[in-house]
Amino acid sequence: METIKPKSALKSKRFGKTFQKVISLRSSATKIASSNGICILNPNNIKDNKGARNRAVMEALVARLFAGVTTIKAAYAELQMAQHPYNNDSIQAADQAVVDELRAISELKRSFIKRDLDLSPQITIMLAEVQEQQSLMKTYEITIKKLQAEVDNKERNISSLKKHLHDCVSFNKSLEKKLNSSGSFSIFDNLKLSALNPTHFLHFLHHALRPIRSFVKMMIREMENAHWDLEAAVNFIHPNAVFTKPSHKTIFEGFNYPNFNVQNDQSVRHHNKNQSLYFEKFKKLKSLSPKQYLTHNPNSSFAKFLKAKYLQVVHAKMECSLFGNLNQRKMVNSGGYPESPFFTAFAEMAWRVWSLQCLALSFEEEVSIFQVKKNARFCEVYMECVTGESCDDSDSGELRVGFTVVPGFKMGKTVIQSQVYVSLVGSSSPATS
Structure with missing residues (x-):
């Protein structure tokens, strides 16, 4: 004899199975989503991330501005270097570099005012650093060239002065040779x-x-x-x-x-x-x-x-x-x-x-030669004081011969004076020229 079950019991059993499947599907979906790295942020986290990005963008903007200023300084240094000696190609290249950089900075300013900055912070900062280092290297190279030019100029001056000195020495020697000839x-x-x-x-x-x-x-x-x-x-x-x-x-x-x-x-x-x-x-x-x-x-x-x-x-x-x-x-x-x-x-x-x-x-x-002895009394008849000063009676004391510089000569009754250094009696050192 068959047992007949009521319909309401069958419906209730089916609904339970369906609900259980739905729960299982949601649970498995959550696990799959979690394993795929998908996370759902709440509104507070979204606001914090937006502020951090804005700060990163501003840092990138400042770095780009400093790099631009360094580039302009390097171009200006090159412009100055090209003036002496005058180099038209270098002047035009430096001028164009300044204009291009000013335009780039102006474009950044326009984007900043319109709040339309589209910068990748990390890439922008890295490129700005590269640009700044390149500009600094260029500035140093220009400075080295300038210093080298100054060194070359000084070496030319030294060579010119050496030549002038050599000419003066040669001229003096020729005069001396003429005097002794x-x-x-x-x-x-x-x-x-x-x-x-x-x-x-x-x-x-x-x-x-x-x-x-x-x-x-x-x-x-x-x-x-x-x-x-x-x-x-x-x-x-x-x-x-x-x-x-x-x-x-x-x-x-x-x-x-x-x-x-x-x-x-x-x-x-x-x-x-x-x-x-x-x-x-x-x-x-x-x-x-x-x-x-x-x-x-x-x-x-x-x-x-x-x-x-x-x-x-x-x-x-x-x-x-x-x-x-x-x-x-x-x-x-x-x-x-x-x-x-x-x-x-x-x-x-x-x-x-x-x-x-x-x-x-x-x-x-x-013709005979004579030499005055040391400590002899100075006498103008036979002696000449090599100091070039007057050897008349001195208020400080008596003059004595220190030593003979050039001997004197006698020729009959003619006397050619001996050149002597003199000193005062009691003085520790003779007169000097």
């Missing part, structure tokens, strides 16, 4: 032995002192370059002297003997001389250079005199200190002629002193 001896060209007088000797003496001073200046420069203590050297030679010329004493030694007594024959004096022979020798020597003479007369008395005086004046320790070796000394000792400026100056000095003695031996009256 035979042209200064025009008064001796047609001079005869019978017309010789003390004025001729004094004139040539002044000329002979020039190469002496030139050599002493060169020697002092070499001492300074070798870091010598000049004050200590001066005090060793002449205690309490402020300045000295050590060659003045030794270069004239032996002047009272023919050929400066290079053979050490003390018995030979001026009165045994042949005047005309020495006068002709003097006239021949005055037109030659020491190198020319030594080339043709390597074993002459002058060659022996030059060798003896160099070895006497320039000590071996001094030469080694000044030049780092004894090459010049060895060459001179073996009869050679060093080509150095130092020895050339020394040879010129010795040549003039040698010629001066030849002239002295040409006089009928004997």
